[in-house]
Amino acid sequence: GDSVTQMEGPVTLSEEAFLTINCTYTATGYPSLFWYVQYPGEGLQLLLKATKADDKGSNKGFEATYRKETTSFHLEKGSVQVSDSAVYFCALKRETSYDKVIFGPGTSLSVIP
Amino acid sequence: DAGVIQSPRHEVTEMGQEVTLRCKPISGHNSLFWYRQTMMRGLELLIYFNNNVPIDDSGMPEDRFSAKMPNASFSTLKIQPSEPRDSAVYFCASSLAGQGYQPQHFGDGTRLSIL
Numbered sequence: 650g651d652s653v654t655q656m657e658g659p660v661t662l663s664e665e666a667f668l669t670i671n672c673t674y675t676a677t678g679y680p681s682l683f684w685y686v687q688y689p690g691e692g693l694q695l696l697l698k699a700t701k702a703d704d705k706g707s708n709k710g711f712e713a714t715y716r717k718e719t720t721s722f723h724l725e726k727g728s729v730q731v732s733d734s735a736v737y738f739c740a741l742k743r744e745t746s747y748d749k750v751i752f753g754p755g756t757s758l759s760v761i762p
Numbered sequence: 763d764a765g766v767i768q769s770p771r772h773e774v775t776e777m778g779q780e781v782t783l784r785c786k787p788i789s790g791h792n793s794l795f796w797y798r799q800t801m802m803r804g805l806e807l808l809i810y811f812n813n814n815v816p817i818d819d820s821g822m823p824e825d826r827f828s829a830k831m832p833n834a835s836f837s838t839l840k841i842q843p844s845e846p847r848d849s850a851v852y853f854c855a856s857s858l859a860g861q862g863y864q865p866q867h868f869g870d871g872t873r874l875s876i877l
Contacts, residue, residue, distance in 0.1 A: 698863065
């Protein structure tokens with residue numbers, strides 16, 4: 650079945666460091682891919698998305714490129730801030746499903762000043 | 763704009779009691795999802811509805827759990843009887859299906875503690 654794998658956390662970085670969170674997926678067909686972010690005490694919210702191969706999603710300085718050949722969608726940011734501390738979820742949605750999203754296990758990020 | 767509204771935000775009760783969690787989706791959304799989040803199992807999809815009809819309830823853990831969506835603006839998740847292992851944060855999310863990819867909008871969750 651469909652699945653999403655993420656690098657294990659927690660990840661701790663200093664402010665202004667470069668961030669990479671790895672994500673790989675298994676799915677039939679051509680899924681859409683997403684990154685969601687969960688801040689403490691809140692629900693998940695969409696950070697960025699990519700709907701086809703080689704698409705790059707970007708938002709708030711975060712980027713991720715849909716790589717079909719490696720079935721990956723790694724999240725990157727050039728310079729993290731303390732306010733980026735959160736849990737990040739990689740996710741996919743198959744084109745044939747209603748609107749069901751398969752979430753990865755989440756990666757916790759802590760950014761220290 | 764009002765987002766997804768869940769109530770209560772926190773619930774503490776004794777095992778064996780009935781628990782009812784409530785969700786008001788975003789107006790106009792036609793899909794609604796119930797998730798459970800724990801440290802051990804992460805985020806689990808319990809059930810989802812499309813146009814008020816349950817589409818997939820394969821994630822509902824057992825018969826003690828039930829969910830209803832009597833109309834487009836309200837859904838409940840009920841646990842009866844509750845057990846300590848049901849302690850978790852329960853999220854409701856809604857989206858507008860059928861128009862390309864529309865993101866799921868999550869509520870702030872109900873933190874449930876069963877003593």
